[in-house]
Each structure stands twice: as structure tokens, then as C-alpha cells.
Amino acid sequence: MTVTVTGLVRRFGAATALDGVSFALAEGEFAALLGPSGSGKSTLLRILAGLEGSEAGEVRIAGRSMAGVPARARNIGVVFQNYALFRHMTIFENVAFGLRVRPRAARPDRAETARRVRELLQLVQIPELERRYPDQVSGGQRQRVALARALAIEPHLLLLDEPFGALDALVRRDVRRWLRGLHDRLGLTTLLVTHDQEEAMELADRVAVMERGRVVQFDPPAALLAAPATPFVAGFIGHAARLEGEVRAGVLRFGSLPLPPLRAALPDGPATAFLRPGAVVAEALAEAPGGAPPAAIELLRVTAEGERRAVLTLGGVTLEARLAPGSEARAARGAPCRLHIAGAQVFGAGGGRAEARPLRAAPVL
Amino acid sequence: MSAGTLPLPTRGVRVRAIPGFGLSLGITLLWLGLIVLLPLATLLVRPWELGLAGVWDSVTEPRVLAALRLSFGAALLAAAIDLPLGLLLAWAITRLRFPGRGLLDAAIDLPFALPTAVAGIALTALLAPNGWLGALLAAAFGWRIAFTPWGIVAALVFVGLPFVARTVEPVLRDTGPEAEEAAATLGASRPQTLARVVLPALWPALLAGFALAFARAVGEYGSVIFIAGNMPLVSEIAPLLIVVRLEQFDYAGAAAVGLAMLLLAFPVLLGLNLLQRALRRGRA
Amino acid sequence: MSERPGIADPAWVRALLAGAALLVGLLLLALPLAVVFAEALRRGWGVATAALADPDTLSAIRLTLLVAAITVPVNLVGGLAAAWCIAKHDFPGRRLLTTLIELPFSVSPVISGLVFVLLFGLQGWFGPWLQARDIQIVFALPGLVLATLFVTFPFVARTVLPLMQEQGRTEEEAAATLGASGWQVFRRVTLPNVQWALLSGVLLCNARAMGEFGAVSVVSGHIRGQTNTVPLHVEILYNEYQFAGAFAVAALLALLGLATLAAKTALERLTGRRLGEGTGDAA
Numbered sequence: 001m002t003v004t005v006t007g008l009v010r011r012f013g014a015a016t017a018l019d020g021v022s023f024a025l026a027e028g029e030f031a032a033l034l035g036p037s038g039s040g041k042s043t044l045l046r047i048l049a050g051l052e053g054s055e056a057g058e059v060r061i062a063g064r065s066m067a068g069v070p071a072r073a074r075n076i077g078v079v080f081q082n083y084a085l086f087r088h089m090t091i092f093e094n095v096a097f098g099l100r101v102r103p104r105a106a107r108p109d110r111a112e113t114a115r116r117v118r119e120l121l122q123l124v125q126i127p128e129l130e131r132r133y134p135d136q137v138s139g140g141q142r143q144r145v146a147l148a149r150a151l152a153i154e155p156h157l158l159l160l161d162e163p164f165g166a167l168d169a170l171v172r173r174d175v176r177r178w179l180r181g182l183h184d185r186l187g188l189t190t191l192l193v194t195h196d197q198e199e200a201m202e203l204a205d206r207v208a209v210m211e212r213g214r215v216v217q218f219d220p221p222a223a224l225l226a227a228p229a230t231p232f233v234a235g236f237i238g239h240a241a242r243l244e245g246e247v248r249a250g251v252l253r254f255g256s257l258p259l260p261p262l263r264a265a266l267p268d269g270p271a272t273a274f275l276r277p278g279a280v281v282a283e284a285l286a287e288a289p290g291g292a293p294p295a296a297i298e299l300l301r302v303t304a305e306g307e308r309r310a311v312l313t314l315g316g317v318t319l320e321a322r323l324a325p326g327s328e329a330r331a332a333r334g335a336p337c338r339l340h341i342a343g344a345q346v347f348g349a350g351g352g353r354a355e356a357r358p359l360r361a362a363p364v365l
Numbered sequence: 366m367s368a369g370t371l372p373l374p375t376r377g378v379r380v381r382a383i384p385g386f387g388l389s390l391g392i393t394l395l396w397l398g399l400i401v402l403l404p405l406a407t408l409l410v411r412p413w414e415l416g417l418a419g420v421w422d423s424v425t426e427p428r429v430l431a432a433l434r435l436s437f438g439a440a441l442l443a444a445a446i447d448l449p450l451g452l453l454l455a456w457a458i459t460r461l462r463f464p465g466r467g468l469l470d471a472a473i474d475l476p477f478a479l480p481t482a483v484a485g486i487a488l489t490a491l492l493a494p495n496g497w498l499g500a501l502l503a504a505a506f507g508w509r510i511a512f513t514p515w516g517i518v519a520a521l522v523f524v525g526l527p528f529v530a531r532t533v534e535p536v537l538r539d540t541g542p543e544a545e546e547a548a549a550t551l552g553a554s555r556p557q558t559l560a561r562v563v564l565p566a567l568w569p570a571l572l573a574g575f576a577l578a579f580a581r582a583v584g585e586y587g588s589v590i591f592i593a594g595n596m597p598l599v600s601e602i603a604p605l606l607i608v609v610r611l612e613q614f615d616y617a618g619a620a621a622v623g624l625a626m627l628l629l630a631f632p633v634l635l636g637l638n639l640l641q642r643a644l645r646r647g648r649a
Numbered sequence: 650m651s652e653r654p655g656i657a658d659p660a661w662v663r664a665l666l667a668g669a670a671l672l673v674g675l676l677l678l679a680l681p682l683a684v685v686f687a688e689a690l691r692r693g694w695g696v697a698t699a700a701l702a703d704p705d706t707l708s709a710i711r712l713t714l715l716v717a718a719i720t721v722p723v724n725l726v727g728g729l730a731a732a733w734c735i736a737k738h739d740f741p742g743r744r745l746l747t748t749l750i751e752l753p754f755s756v757s758p759v760i761s762g763l764v765f766v767l768l769f770g771l772q773g774w775f776g777p778w779l780q781a782r783d784i785q786i787v788f789a790l791p792g793l794v795l796a797t798l799f800v801t802f803p804f805v806a807r808t809v810l811p812l813m814q815e816q817g818r819t820e821e822e823a824a825a826t827l828g829a830s831g832w833q834v835f836r837r838v839t840l841p842n843v844q845w846a847l848l849s850g851v852l853l854c855n856a857r858a859m860g861e862f863g864a865v866s867v868v869s870g871h872i873r874g875q876t877n878t879v880p881l882h883v884e885i886l887y888n889e890y891q892f893a894g895a896f897a898v899a900a901l902l903a904l905l906g907l908a909t910l911a912a913k914t915a916l917e918r919l920t921g922r923r924l925g926e927g928t929g930d931a932a
Contacts, residue, residue: 046382049822049826050380050382050825050826051380051382051822051825051826052380052382053380070380070381070384070825071380071382071822071825071826072384072825072826072827072828072829072830073828074826075828076826077826078822078823078826080819080822080823081819082819084819084820084822084823085820085823086820086823086824086837086838087820087842088841088842089841097824097827097829097837098827098828101824101827101828101829101830101833101837102828149823149827150826150827152827153827153828381738382818382821382822382825383737383738383818383821383822383824383825383831383834384825384829384830384831384834385733385830385831385832385834385835386734386738386740386831388730388831389730389731389733389734389738389831389835390730390734390738390740392726392727392730392731393727393730393731393734393735393746396723396726396727396730396731396802397727397731397746397749397750400727400795400798400799400802401749401752401753401799401802402749403768404764404765404767404768404795404799405752405756405764407764407767407768407773407774408760408763408764408767411767450673450677453666453669453670453673454670454673454674456666456670457666457667457669457670457671458670461663461666461667461670463667463671465671465674466667469670469671469674471910471911471914472674472678472679473674473678474910474913474914475678475681475682475906475910476678477853478856478906478907478909478910479681479682479860479902479903479906480856480859480860480861480862480880480899480902480903480905480906481758481860481861481862481863481880482860482862482880482881482883482884482899482902483685483860483880483883483899483902483903483906484681485862486685486883486887486895486896486899487681487682487684487685487688487899488681490684490688490892490896491680491681491684496684497680497684498676498680522677523677523681526677526678531923534923535923555658580754580755581754583757584755584756584757584758584759584760584863585757585758585863586757586758586759586862586863586866587758587862587863587866587880591884591887604757604758604759604760604863605759607757607759607760607763607867608759608866608867611763611766611867614771614772616766616767616770616772616773619763619766620763620767623757623759623760623763623764626757626760627756627760630755634755
């Protein structure tokens with residue numbers, strides 16, 4: 001079903017959780033709501049589910065206004081943060097719950113309920129667990145139960161509230177892929193709430209980035225990286241380092257910092273650049289060059305993928321850089337280095353955005 | 366984010382996430398109103414039939430003043446005695462291992478479980494001049510407990526004991542030995558640890574237990590009247606005086622004593638509550 | 650504790666404390682209980698059983714059972730409704746309501762009886778009206794029931810509420826999103842999660858209902874064979890110097906208390922938490 005949210009406002013005392021949120025989900029889309037904690041994303045999800053009210057604005061699902069429709073009548077499947085499984089019911093009973101509480105006329109009979117529950121447990125690949133209680137299965141299995149329980153009511157819309165938060169890192173990646181595969185088979189409109197950008201970028205067709213109660217950008221993951229709409233998005237996505245500089249005649253310079261100038265199509269004035277770790281290259285030198293004080297490697301770290309990276313502090317900002325090929329042998333703590341920038345997102349003081357490029361191609365790249 | 370921790374919303378935007386609120390609140394208010402609030406309202410209203418001066422005269426009769434003094438004095442004394450005893454019991458069942466610990470743990474609730482009339486006649490039999498303990502105390506020290514104000518204190522110590530023990534117990538469990546171990550690694554001696562780490566954490570709970578024991582003791586009737594002797598001006602407690610006035614069909618006078626008891630207990634409990642809060646805040 | 654050498658008190662200190670605690674337990678808790686049974690059997694089993702089989706005793710037992718059978722269900726429904734709406738819903742005045750529910754615990758039992766005399770007694774607000782219609786409340790069963798309702802009012806709510814609050818609302822919210830009605834959420838999700846605490850609350854409520862003395866004494870009128878409950882019967886026998894009989898009936902009540910205590914302890918072992926009176930924060 002399509003979902004349209006217009007101008008949602010929600011305050012708690014003096015705090016504004018939602019400050020005019022609008023977006024629309026297409027039929028069958030997998031979208032993610034991404035934001036730091038306190039950005040209002042959980043409140044938004046609770047409003048969609050009918051567990052929370054709003055001061056202004058409207059939610060429409062399949063064109064129908066949800067005003068005054070209680071949670072129990074919305075037919076929205078919710079996978080809660082800690083799954084909220086019924087602890088005194090077996091897994092079978094948990095999944096069957098939504099069918100058993102239907103009004104008598106719409107309630108399937110025992111055999112039909114059992115058939116549907118087993119089918120769902122098959123779908124989430126835990127048919128052998130139906131007699132267990134929630135505290136007798138693992139976190140990943142609990143998540144599957146929560147999903148099966150939410151799917152049992154044949155929802156119009158599936159809401160997932162930080163569903164991977166309770167899983168350890170190893171399981172998380174597998175479960176994510178499996179969940180995406182399941183979505184592709186079922187084609188159910190799905191909204192995922194998360195603070196983990198990797199999760200959002202990997203799973204969702206489109207990601208809505210929330211900042212202080214507003215959706216500031218709602219785009220496919222690639223577009224968020226290539227064309228961030230606001231400095232917040234540029235900083236939040238891709239762990240970019242934020243550096244202040246100055247644009248003069250289409251060239252961005254970083255003052256006294258040992259960084260090369262960049263070509264940036266912005267009007268003259270102060271500007272903010274966002275540098276992603278992968279876009280900065282540190283070329284370790286045998287000895288410090290004359291002139292300006294050079295950059296020095298503060299420490300070296302190894303990424304999960306096995307790549308060595310240099311960590312530096314420039315003007316109080318911590319920056320991560322790849323090591324230039326050929327200079328790895330010289331890279332050591334305290335070693336001087338020359339920095340190259342492959343590209344950066346730059347925002348002018350006037351609000352304009354440009355993709356900055358090096359003045360000349362760096363030889364080592 | 367759980368809804369319980371959020372402040373209430375600004376305006377009428379609340380959505381009942383969980384259905385069934387209206388009916389349950391309705392039942393609750395009806396139940397509370399009919400069984401508790403309406404009857405208690407009479408206590409606030411009835412005494413004034415005597416007029417302001419009449420109420421004053423009624424509660425300042427020497428017999429009433431003596432009874433109130435006895436009830437409040439004995440209750441405060443008994444609650445104060447319960448403090449170290451309750452702390453000892455709570456400490457023993459949470460921090461020590463010894464044979465009979467489980468039994469002792471269960472026995473702490475005996476004063477809750479024993480009907481007050483049973484406790485009353487049992488304590489009387491125990492402490493009477495010819496009773497097991499009474500004879501002993503009379504022979505050894507020449508003390509007379511039963512049928513004197515000391516008998517009242519003894520009965521009130523009995524009924525109040527579990528309140529202190531059970532209020533302190535969870536705090537003793539929660540503070541656990543970890544904080545004490547931390548203090549030990551920082552070089553504190555055992556007495557220093559007890560004085561600076563353990564006791565400050567316990568004070569709010571001790572006060573809360575004291576307040577509960579006191580509140581219970583002030584109004585206690587069943588366990589006291591058998592042992593008290595019930596001599597006007599000497600060993601007659603305030604609740605008994607209410608019964609006496611009711612038997613004389615002096616409804617307004619009985620209500621006046623009841624109201625006086627509530628009004629006198631209120632500042633004591635309020636003061637204890639404020640002190641408790643101040644201690645908790647000082648710690649946080 | 651021996652496994653905590655860093656903070657272990659010397660063995661003699663621990664032994665002294667344990668000994669002192671046991672002594673307090675023995676003198677203050679065990680002896681009064683022992684006295685009840687010793688006195689009951691002082692003149693032998695025959696006298697004790699005769700006192701229990703006395704028609705007045707039997708009618709007192711019947712009355713006590715009847716009073717408990719009426720008050721416990723009423724307070725069960727009311728207490729559950731109160732706990733459910735306080736724990737699972739937001740509304741202004743929640744804390745006030747919690748305080749009001751505990752109110753009867755801080756009121757003297759005698760005052761609990763007194764208020765009903767003030768309402769329904771001969772000179773009570775409704776006294777003349779009731780007398781004109783020949784309805785008797787005070788000095789009759791309804792008065793006993795009302796006074797007992799008042800004093801046992803907080804038990805169920807108090808035992809169940811902390812657990813409900815601790816368990817939060819997410820299971821109920823999940824049930825709501827799955828289409829359950831208010832009753833279905835309560836019956837299928839909330840209730841099973843608090844069943845043992847509820848049982849404990851009902852047992853405590855029942856023990857107090859059967860053992861209440863002060864409040865009932867004020868509204869009873871002490872008419873033998875009619876408005877005499879078991880605890881009141883103990884008083885009458887005692888005041889008539891029938892000590893063996895009084896203690897025999899008292900022993901019956903003590904057994905009820907012990908059984909309640911045992912059941913409560915068993916339930917606490919089962920659920921791994923303290924349930925009931927004296928465990929919460931002070932009002």
C-alpha cells in the first residue's frame with residue numbers, strides 16, 4: 001500500500017520530536033528512516049502504528065486517512081525494538097495471536113490457524129521452534145518470530161523498529177540480507193527505522209534522513225552519497241570529516257592546514273567541506289618537506305577489511321586517510337606525510353553545494 | 366523509547382495505544398469512591414456537628430489528650446526500636462549464611478500474617494506476670510510489661526518489625542557487596558566502609574520503614590487492647606477511645622478523635638517523607 | 650560471605666550477628682506463635698476441639714468465610730482494574746490515584762470501621778433513611794463486608810501494580826497492533842504475565858479479610874451466632890476467661906496465617922521476587 005505523511009508535528013513538553021514531517025512511500029517499497037537517536041524517528045513510527053498521536057499533520061495509508069483509527073484497526077505489522085514477544089506464550093501461540101483475536105466472523109478455525117502459523121514459521125525458517133518459549137531461543141530467532149507474528153495479520157504495511165539492535169554483529173549481516181530477500185519475495189511496503197547507516201544503505205530502496213524532527217532528504221543510498229542535500233546529511237552519511245575553508249575564484253583552500261586546494265564551483269566566501277575516509281590519501285614521506293608545517297600520522301589502524309589507514313588531526317578535526325601505494329613502508333606513527341584529496345562535498349555559506357575536485361590529478365592515485 | 370518515560374504531550378493529542386482505558390478507569394474510580402473516599406469524607410465532616418469549640422473541647426479532654434499522647438509516643442518509640450532490629454534481620458537474611466536463614470526470612474512476615482487479635486492474646490499470654498517471658502522478666506529485673514504502657518510498646522514493636530526489615534532488605538540486596546568491595550580496594554577499613562558506603566545508602570529506606578511502622582502502630586488496635594490494660598489516662602490508646610465513644614453513641618466525638626489522629630499523624634509522615642526525599646536527592 | 654574475602658567481616662562478628670538475628674526471630678516472632686498453640690493445647694486436645702466444634706464457633710467460621718467470599722472477588726476486580734489503568738495507560742492524576750489506593754493502609758482499622766458507622770449507623774448520614782426502610786447495615790453482614798472491603802482494599806492493586814509497571818507496555822502495544830481488543834489484551838497478555846503476583850495478592854487479601862479485627866469489631870455489634878466473625882469470637886472467649894477455647898480458635902487463625910505465609914513464600918520462590926505488603930516505597 002502507499003503511505004503518505006504530510007506535515008506531522010509532535011511535541012513532548014518543550015521538546016519537539018516531529019517538526020512537520022512529510023514523505024510518501026510507494027507500493028512495495030522498502031524504505032528506511034535514518035537518524036541519530038532523538039531525531040524523532042521512533043515517534044514517527046509509533047504515530048504510523050497508531051500508538052502515538054500527533055498535534056498536526058496527516059497519515060494516509062492506501063489513500064485512507066488514519067485519523068481516529070486505533071492501532072488495532074490499522075492492520076499494520078510492527079516488529080518492535082526488543083521484539084515485545086509475549087513471554088508466556090509459545091512461539092506458535094505468539095504467531096497465532098493476531099489470528100485468534102480477530103472478531104469471530106473473521107477468525108480462521110483451528111486447523112486453518114495452525115496451517116497459517118506453520119507456513120509463516122516455514123517462511124522465516126524456524127519451523128522446528130514452534131513449541132519453545134521466547135526465552136528459549138536466540139536473539140536472531142526471536143526476531144524471526146516477531147516478523148512472523150507481524151506478517152500473520154497480512155498487514156498493509158510493515159514497520160521495523162531497530163530490528164537488528166539486539167543482534168550481535170556477525171548475525172546481523174546475514175539477517176539483513178535474508179530480510180531483504182524476503183521483502184523482494186513478498187513485495188510488502190516496508191519502513192525500517194534505524195540509527196545505523198550501513199543497515200539503511202544496504203537494505204533500503206530509499207533512505208529518509210531525519211534531522212531534529214524533519215526529513216531532510218529522502219533518496220536512494222547512492223544519491224545520498226553523491227548529492228547530500230544538507231551539510232548534516234553529508235556529515236552523517238559515510239562518516240565524513242568536516243573541515244572549514246574559504247572559496248576564492250572557484251578554488252577552495254583550507255587556510256594553514258596542510259591540505260591541497262580543491263576546485264569548487266561556489267561563490268566566494270567561507271565554505272564547509274566533508275571528506276570521506278576513502279577520498280583522502282596520505283603519502284608518507286621519508287623526511288618533512290620545507291615550508292609549511294607538514295601533516296603527521298598520528299596512528300595507524302586496520303579496517304575490518306584489512307586495509308591500513310592513517311589517522312591524523314588537522315585543526316582539531318580527526319581525519320582518516322588511505323595510504324598511498326608505495327609509501328606504506330614509510331608509514332609509521334609520527335611520520336610526516338603529504339595529503340591528497342580525491343573529492344569532497346562542499347557547502348557554501350549561502351547554502352550552495354558543489355562537488356569539489358583536485359586542481360590537478362595526484363600522481364600517486 | 367518507551368512511552369512511559371516521555372513527558373505527557375502538550376495538548377489533546379494523546380492516542381490510547383492500548384485499548385480498554387475508559388472501562389478500567391471507571392471501575393477504579395467507582396471502587397475507590399464508594400469504598401474509600403465517600404466513607405473517609407464523613408470523618409472530615411461529622412466532627413463539626415459539635416461546632417468548632419465543641420470539637421476543640423472534645424479532643425482536649427484530659428482523657429483524649431492522654432490517649433493521643435500514649436498512642437503517638439508508644440508508636441514512635443516502637444518504630445525507633447524496630448529500626449535496629451529490622452536492620453539486623455535484613456542484614457542477616459541478605460548478607461549472612463547460617464542454618465535457619467530461610468526460616469528466619471519467612472518468619473519476618475509473621476506479624477503481617479498473624480491476625481491482630483491472635484497476636485494480641487499471644488503477646489499478652491507471653492508477657493503476663495505468669496507468662497513464659499513475663500515471669501522471667503519479673504523474676505530477673507522486677508519488670509512488669511503486660512497491662513502497662515510497656516506492653517503497648519512491645520505489641521507495637523511486634524507489628525512494626527517487618528515494615529523496617531522488608532523496606533531495608535531490597536536496598537541491602539541492590540547495593541550488593543560490589544560497592545563495599547570497591548571501597549575496600551580504595552583502602553577503606555571495614556568500619557569506614559560501613560559508615561561511609563553502607564549506612565548512607567540505607568538511610569532513606571530506614572526512614573521509609575520507620576514511617577511505615579509508625580503509621581501502622583499509631584492506629585493499631587487488635588494486638589494492643591489485650592495487653593494494654595486499658596486504664597483511662599494511663600494505658601488507654603486513642604483507637605480504643607473511639608470505640609468507647611461509639612459505644613456511648615457519641616458519633617461526633619468519636620469522629621473528632623479519629624480526625625485528630627489523622628491530622629496529628631499527617632505532619633509526622635510528611636516530615637519523614639520530606640527527609641527521605643532530601644536524603645535521596647543529596648545522594649543523587 | 651566466604652566467597653567475598655575482600656569485605657568479609659571476621660567470623661566472630663558474623664556469628665554474633667547471625668546469633669542476634671536468630672534470637673530476635675525466636676523471641677519476637679517464634680515465641681508468640683508458639684504460645685498460641687501451647688495455650689490452645691494446655692487443657693488437652695479434647696477441650697481445644699470442643700471449642701472449635703461449638704455452634705457459636707462454627708457460625709463464626711461460616712460468617713468469616715461468607716465475608717471473605719464477598720470481599721475478595723470485589724477487591725480482586727477493583728484492584729486489577731486500578732493496576733491495569735495505572736500501569737498501562739497515561740492520564741493526569743496517576744500518582745494521586747496510586748496514593749489514594751494505598752490510603753486504607755495508613756488509616757487505623759478502628760477508623761475504617763468508624764466511617765461506616767458514621768455513614769450507616771443509627772445517627773449516621775443514611776441512618777434514618779435506612780431505618781425507615783428497615784435495612785440494617787451496621788451491626789449486620791453488610792457492615793462487616795464494607796469494613797472488610799475498606800481494610801483489604803489495597804492488597805491486590807499493590808501486589809500486582811509494581812510488576813505490571815516493571816513489565817512495561819510493549820507487549821500490550823504489540824497485541825494492539827495485532828488487532829486485539831482491550832479485553833483481549835488484558836486477558837491474554839497482561840493477566841498471564843502477573844498471574845502469580847495476583848494469586849499472592851488474593852491470598853494476602855483473603856488472610857486479612859478473615860483475620861481483620863479492629864474495623865470489624867466496630868461495625869459488628871458482637872451478636873453471637875449472628876455478627877460474630879472468628880477474630881471477634883476469639884475476643885469474646887478470651888474476655889469470658891475461656892482461655893483454652895480462645896487460643897484454640899486463635900490457633901485456627903494462626904494456621905490460616907501460616908498457610909498464607911507458606912503459599913506466599915512458595916510463590917516468591919517461583920517468581921524470584923518479593924510480593925506483597927511492606928515491600929514497596931513508603932507513601
